[in-house]
Amino acid sequence: MSDVSSPEAKPIRQLDHVVIRFAGDSGDGMQLTGDRFTSETAQLGNDLSTLPNFPAEIRAPAGTLPGVSSFQLHFADHDILTPGDAPDVLVAMNPAALKANVGDLPGGATVIVNVDEFNKRAMAKVGYATSPFEDDSLSGFTVHQVPLTSMTVESLAEYEVPKRDAVRAKNMFALGLISWLYSRPVESTIAFIERKFAARPEIATANVAAIKAGWAYGETTEGFAVRYEVKPATLPAGNYRNITGNTALAYGIVAAGVRSELPVFLGAYPITPASDILHELSRHKKFGVTTFQAEDEIAAVGAAIGASYGGALGVTSTSGPGVALKSEAISLAVALELPLVVVDVQRAGPSTGLPTKTEQADLNIALFGRHGEAPVAVVAASSPSDCFHAALEACRIAVQYRTPVILLSDGYLANGSEPWKLPEIDELPDLRVAFADGPNHTLDNGEEVFWPYKRDPQTLARPWAVPGTAGLEHRIGGLEKRDGTGDISYDPANHDLMVRTRAARIEAIEVPDLEVEDPTGDARVLALGWGSTYGPIGAACRKLRAAGQSIAQAHLRHLSPMPANLGKVLASYDKVIVPEMNLGQLSTVLRARFLVDVIGYQQVRGLPFTSTELESVFEEVVKNV
């Protein structure tokens, strides 16, 4: 943090970036608080990145460690890539929140605690034998003990709000205080509150009053001697909004429907952390988006296949356990050669695993998780806003090449957010494809016929002939079929041909070359990733470069097929380091394909990498090259 004093009543220090974490009980409204602070920050033009973290339970018992919910926000006056490795500031609404998060704080961090909640019972519940303010467990930090609850209740004394509601407004008090501290405007939040509680104006009034009281507290208390300011970032010009990965992904699918002029049909069964895609898409019926909440994941993908067969853009969204269940049906889609987008918002496995935690261990099942030779395209998103573009790309491949595409996101992208420069609609790719409408083959006897498996010579895609098209009546299915006619065929040579053709179809998909970022141009080490590790890898590379080292970075959007230049890229570095939140699934693929001794670096903790961690790993590699 850079310090610049200012000559006001309370001096304002300039910072280039801040990482702040709001933590409290599940019922304390930390996600909302974080969201609002994010929005204020976004309005100010900072670059930012967020990381919510909620318990697996709906409402774990109040005051317990498993019940802690938190929201981390990183904002800066420059372009940033991650929600921050460690918080500069922790707002802890109760002892559990302090206990659960204090371990993540670097020395010198600021801790703002709601001291009202630090009674004996509450502290004992989480194992504080003595008050943490009385021993030296917080000695390395700047601690502000703020009686958030009581001050909130007091500040609402003049309003006729029940005590319970007054107490609940304490998160808004905290928001007001923190907004003051970091010089964020609260107007938009006030407007938001008034919208949200339009039906219950007394609640709106109380919350607004709490915000203002928090702000006033900052201005008047002596506890806070300085304010901070983080200047807007110089981002490319344009319209921006803050967006989470799940919303961006859903928007990408809506956009694909618009740009392909196809109705979208989503078949989905709720599952964390993918459910919000279903929720979001169910709100966009005006775009002709149908959402079908199926009885299970198999029905969900089945219905999507049925809809695709009928000429819709068939999509199904799920997480790992659901992908496992869909395997057999995806294999059918491979045989049918129909468009299908399967969204996998990865979570920590195996089995039920850690449903609310992130991981990228489904690359294997995406690439290899079907019986027989059943290749599909695989695309991965690299940041929350990139989910939009990745979804469009998955849809492009699906409709243009008539193939299932697995789109990999993960829990970190799904719930994390960042500012997104809104694209111009007409610059989005044109995804229109033509349905078959007549014969496509001439028999030796001159007869014109329709062959459902006659391929486009370039894309190797078969025609998309939808029911309702006169003269194109045909039958398709999961049995092996003769190339061209599509008739059932038990011919050994034909089967061999079809197996190879299905593989060739995927390899024939045109994907852009892999781009490498190597500002100094002399890097001998490449850091290669895929998916949500983009942020931490990028941040680590920047740090390393800032420290005078050279390192190149590249990130794979396409896992199947892979970019044509990938082999060449790999060969042009002395060392390739591949960080993954799994046990080395991409490493394995690269090693097999290119016989390159890539160095894998793995952590499987249900959390994203920190850039610091990766920086030191990369540094080690760079030093030893």
Place this chain on the structure above:
Amino acid sequence: MSDVSSPEAKPIRQLDHVVIRFAGDSGDGMQLTGDRFTSETAQLGNDLSTLPNFPAEIRAPAGTLPGVSSFQLHFADHDILTPGDAPDVLVAMNPAALKANVGDLPGGATVIVNVDEFNKRAMAKVGYATSPFEDDSLSGFTVHQVPLTSMTVESLAEYEVPKRDAVRAKNMFALGLISWLYSRPVESTIAFIERKFAARPEIATANVAAIKAGWAYGETTEGFAVRYEVKPATLPAGNYRNITGNTALAYGIVAAGVRSELPVFLGAYPITPASDILHELSRHKKFGVTTFQAEDEIAAVGAAIGASYGGALGVTSTSGPGVALKSEAISLAVALELPLVVVDVQRAGPSTGLPTKTEQADLNIALFGRHGEAPVAVVAASSPSDCFHAALEACRIAVQYRTPVILLSDGYLANGSEPWKLPEIDELPDLRVAFADGPNHTLDNGEEVFWPYKRDPQTLARPWAVPGTAGLEHRIGGLEKRDGTGDISYDPANHDLMVRTRAARIEAIEVPDLEVEDPTGDARVLALGWGSTYGPIGAACRKLRAAGQSIAQAHLRHLSPMPANLGKVLASYDKVIVPEMNLGQLSTVLRARFLVDVIGYQQVRGLPFTSTELESVFEEVVKNV
């Protein structure tokens, strides 16, 4: 074939091996004919190998190409490895059978046709515009036109059998003739027929008469001038029987139950070509084997997991589509760390594919087909009789290491047969393991407790604590759990530890080193395979060696974990060639793991490799090394 004349009425020529194929309509009883001829041949002490081939339809329309059913038998006076690349003799019961099979015959082959069926209509049905006996389409072969149907009917004139039954006995006439031709005794077949039709003696009599008539026809007709003889093979001493892969696999599971002293519980849903395992096991209740025909594959594996949890040896048998459906539940078993054997009798895919044809394209799904990091052990059988030993091995790993094991067989092994030297029961591995029966951990406070996830330091297996054991009550599930206590844990470091421990558990499984066969000791090329390619690879190596070339052969039983010496073995050859009936799935694993540029050779035709094909492929590699 070596020719040795003999001085009898009809000269007998000695042959060292013969490949014979019986082909006819699905209703013609070709499988039975082949089975009986196989049995007679086995009794004579030849080594042999068989390959049945049936249509996907239950009864395709009579006289059509898709309705042809065939059975190929290779027998020899020496140890052989495959059912033979191409038939020396084809018995064709109708025009469809001739048409469907004639393309597989090498020049000089013998063709015995049931000329009675070659009427205009029947020939036209399969596209013979003119009689194949009248054009020169069979000119390269020795053709015997035998009126099998009419002679059978005639020979039964004296018995009171309905015409229809008389006509149906023509396969037995053919069997009698061929038995005569190759000097096989028919007594055991006669006994078999009498047993089989004990309830309908007139049918038994007719069939026996038909066999004898066929034999007599051979002795008297001038059409057959010589008889052949194939001397017994000098196989290791012992008791032998002929056995198919599915039967051997089922026996292996029964044996595992006996040797582990555990009840066996099979949960299965019928599917080609695995159903016979269910059928066979359902007949062995006396061993305490319970078979549960479930409502689907998920319930089948679920019930097996439930039974394992209760202290049984839980097994589930299926084919590729079923494995896909079971993925999620197998992942649960990975998390539960319970024994489970999943039998995958692979068939040609993707999707429904070619259900009656063979393939080995499920290695990927076995190794990688689950969400999250969910490693399991994978074992493959290499020949029909080896299915017995592979099943025992899979069960050993499952119970000893408390892990799911996927046992890979395939359609070729399942239905093919070979002589099997019966093992001594007490030489089979001892699979007994102890259930947990008391506390296994002492807390800091000295209390003795039971920790369901406390591991054996060597096997890394957790205790198998079955319900009903007092004091060991505990709860397990698919959520991540703390190592040791097994309590649900959201701790990042613990998750990382558990993910790595589950991987380490599989790597900790002790498997024997890979053995290499290299008789000359100077081979520079290694042919490495897995699964049912053992026979053709071995036969090709033998041929190559017989031609004076050196080549080494090794075959993987363990695909996960792999033998410890595998890397060293690979490194000690200039070239490694890996033939697979898929698009190179093992090759990919080897390349990734050992960075060895193995040469893959693939055919995906739903049929086993021929040794000739592999011989020329290997020769090419050996020449260029």
Place this chain on the structure above:
Amino acid sequence: MSETVAARTAFDLIPKATGPQAAKDFKSDQEVRWCPGCGDYAILAAMQGFLPELGLARENICFVSGIGCSSRFPYYLNTYGMHSIHGRAPAIATGLAASRPDLSVWVVTGDGDALSIGGNHLIHALRRNVNLKILLFNNRIYGLTKGQYSPTSEVGKLTKSTPMGSVDYPFNPLSLAIGAEASFVARTIDSDRKHLTSVLRAAAEHEGSAFVEIYQNCNIFNDGAFDVLKDPESRDEALIRLEHGSPITLGKDGQWAVVRTGWGLGVAETASVDPADIVVHDETVEDASYAFALSRLPGLDLRNTPIGVLRNVKRPTYDSIVREQLETAATSAPKEEELARLLNSGDTWTIL
């Protein structure tokens, strides 16, 4: 749910054939490959004979099936068709029907396909009342996998997988369908083409999910399973032919009649009961208890088996409400504009 729905018939949204059609127009060029004598042939012939009567554009008819002998059905019809995977046809057809109101979508399935692996999709399609015609060919056996017992096989059945007899109590497919809120439930039999056709007609005309069980002989693995219903000796005594609006009787000259017994329905000698007590069949009874009671009439020996339409009630279809919601939400603004509005929704800011 709304006027629109009530006003619609099953065919309103489906294009009609432009000229006359004949059975042969519905035969595909694929060779039929069931065992000689299989009951599936008769059902196919009845369907090919019936479809022209529907008068729909052939290209707007689609058959979706799972896996099994029965599921080969779509290959033999010159309409659109999909032979999908085991048990999943109702799910796939749901996606198709929900997104294409202009299609007549039929599901063909077997007792294993529909009731074993596919049981869940079946009951959910029925409760949703998706506009599908589901034909379950019940041969009480797994045909394609060569003769294991199925969820409709009688207890104690000796098959390859049950050498000591099967243990599972069978489903009564009609009871299950009624328990799953089916709005149309019927049964017919392969050997009676006229009856089969009449039931297909009623199913086709029903708006919503129509569930039709068709007893089908598998002469290879379960020959004669329905002989008691086919044999001229026994059939009159065994079969109950339901006709809407007529008293339910069976036997020669209506010797037996269906009356209330206990808490359900039973069969009594007609002569011994008050004619007013004879149940007059009404397929439109709202209370599913009636159709359920009918479904319980047959004993395990198949005596007193009702055929015909047991239940046929109106309920809004899933797809029609889905369409209504889409229509309600629709705007006339160009989609491109709407998309721009969507992306720009929420808190946005501008960097210059």
Place this chain on the structure above:
Amino acid sequence: MSETVAARTAFDLIPKATGPQAAKDFKSDQEVRWCPGCGDYAILAAMQGFLPELGLARENICFVSGIGCSSRFPYYLNTYGMHSIHGRAPAIATGLAASRPDLSVWVVTGDGDALSIGGNHLIHALRRNVNLKILLFNNRIYGLTKGQYSPTSEVGKLTKSTPMGSVDYPFNPLSLAIGAEASFVARTIDSDRKHLTSVLRAAAEHEGSAFVEIYQNCNIFNDGAFDVLKDPESRDEALIRLEHGSPITLGKDGQWAVVRTGWGLGVAETASVDPADIVVHDETVEDASYAFALSRLPGLDLRNTPIGVLRNVKRPTYDSIVREQLETAATSAPKEEELARLLNSGDTWTIL
């Protein structure tokens, strides 16, 4: 099926507790983590209170669940337990129960777990009559995934996944279970501990599959779903308490009575009907039509909801017949010898 089966009771094969047990013996050391106020707490307390009464060895009791808030149940009981995967508990429990007659096996599941993804396993477990006690906690919502509608949610429900209202017609879980040949079907409610306990008792005593629907309040996502049955104002008019052998009445002073109406059952003013026409509840009626008719009594508004045991009939259990077959097949010869005989069966030959 046989003498043995008939003679057995549900507990014959299960070891008994050696000493007295108390509720606290059944509390595990895990912290209970439902939302404060969740109906699951009451069910847990009732279960912990009830289990000692069973008198079985604690280690011979096992709870198997799927995934959902309700499926956390096993963690909180100090018995054996498995928290498995979504929807599959009945299948897993089937394998356990079929191979371990000495266990009392309970399945705990939710309306999503049991009726959505797990519908097929549920209906198959019921038809097979596997010796399982299946408790379906019906809160008419997906709790754990934060509030999507479930297969028992009323039509038109506004949830995150149905902003314009849900479209699917709900299952009636009891009708579905009866249609699936369930031998024991009951319903109870989280708020009435005494009734809940009585139903648990009846279920435990039933030999075979017992299906129990428990109305459970999810105060976070579907609060008050069953208020009409709980509110002292309305409950007497809404709840029908079934008691075996008693006339079925409801309302203050039995103001209303259940009688035949149409082809099923309905509710009429007691004063207006002949007392002899009031249905006397008999849970043992063989004909499932009776229990089915009872299951249809409630309207979509939950008025006239019967609670208690609707159906309780004897039918051989899957596991007992499986055991009988194993016993019949068993031999006294050492297994090793039998194995040698098996391997040597068929045509063998010897090479010297």
